[in-house]
Amino acid sequence: MTPRRCLVTGATGYLGGRLVPALLDAGHAVRCMARTPDKLRHRPWAGRVETVRGDVTDAGATGAALDGVDVAYYLVHSLGAGRDFAGTDRRAARVFGERARAAGVRRIVYVGGLTPAGVPERELSPHLRSRAEVGRILLDSGVPTAVLRAAVIIGSGSASFEMLRQLTERLPVMVTPRWVRTRVQPVAVRDVLRVLVGCADLPDDVSRTFDLGGPDVVTYQEMMRCYAGQAGLRRRLILPVPVLSPWLSSLWVGLVTPVPGPLARPLVESLRHEVVCAERDIERYVPPAAGGFLDLDGALRAALRQVAGTPPPARPAPGDPQPGDPGWAGGSLYTDRRERAVDASPAALWRVVERIGGENGWYSSPFAWAVRGWLDTLLGGVGLGRGRRDPVRLRVGDHLDFWRVDALERGRLLRLRAEMRLPGSAWLELTIRQDDAGRAVYGQRALFQPRGLGGHAYWWAVSPFHAWVFGGMVRNITSAAARDGD
Incomplete structure (x- = not known):
């Protein structure tokens, strides 16, 4: 692996905060771009990175942050930031792509959402539609881009996983919307990070989307029951009903779990879509770890190793709670x-x-x-x-x-x-x-x-x-x- 100069946007977020130490461990130099750099001051790796202040909608700050960078990781989105989150994400992606091309960046890496095969983009949920649009803008920027499309990421702190965790832990009997029977292909955060690091060495002529998922295709209902088994809970009784709309479902999730409503609503709306990988081409460029991608049980076990605030293990793993995770993440304590x-x-x-x-x-x-x-x-x-x-x-x-x-x-x-x-x-x-x-x-x-x-x-x-x-x-x-x- 060739050492690269990497920019990580979204370093205060879930994936970005875990990607930075993974890149450092792989020998790369890392610069973090954040609107509030003070949020990174107490991270264990803060002294090993360069931190710059900036917002991706600000062309000047973005251009300065990208100066001298080989690989730029675009891990920001405006989900939960208001009604026009799609418009904000569109503007930010255009600024980032244009500034990356002007700075001579050799690769952009972006994590979007896995979209269902055969479903027209106009029929997707606003969340998935915006993620797809951002990926398309970056691919059209003139900079070789890898768009990794993942469904549910299994790891403590991931919003989708935290909804699964809180619903399953708190409700032994659940009356649920029909989306619990939707099929999905979850992936462990450990494997997402390994692929993100590996994308720094993709050939320059590779510019495309890649589907990213673990080996298991399950329904949300099956995921909840797998979680209950791994967490030592009794088998959950799940009763799907046809009357709960995505809007009502998001209110229900907000009532039962600490996941904020503005974040839960677009995620719940996306759950009506079946999201299963159509290809696994990324494995040709970034070989799987020994033993392959973690299956669902293994990913759940890794995510359940620790609850935020409890005495930590000797070396926290990617699936563990991390400094900077939101207060509602990491399980109940x-x-x-x-x-x-x-x-x-x-x-x-x-x-x-x-x-x-x-x-x-x-x-x-x-x-x-x-x-x-x-x-x-x-x-x-x-x-x-x-x-x-x-x-x-x-x-x-x-x-x-x-x-x-x-x-x-x-x-x-x-x-x-x-x-x-x-x-x-x-x-x-x-x-x-x-x-x-x-x-x-x-x-x-x-x-x-x-x-x-x-x-x-x-x-x-x-x-x-x-x-x-x-x-x-x-x-x-x-x-x-x-x-x-x-």
């Missing part, structure tokens, strides 16, 4: 967060934190903790009987009543992972930092990732007791540290 400064040294506070559990107790509501332990035992869980290995010191992997030490940074962080019977996954994080006055600040965060409707119901059932249990922990831990001193 409930949080109880508390913090208090204490007139004690961080060392004194840490001694109290590290003694938590076992015979030392949980610093609040002993009866409530005992009841929770008895209930866990009755349900077949481990209960509170395990205690702790050592009364003073902890290490990663230690059991701690019905918790397990998941992470430990001595003097700074203790993270516990719940091993009690729960309709979901839970963590308890205890942290210590020092404020400007030199006081220790105790932080406490309880995290709960629900599994299905029962998980959501569980959180709301126990949340009224959090002020008593978790609030008491904060008060008593900080009081004990202040009392013990150094």
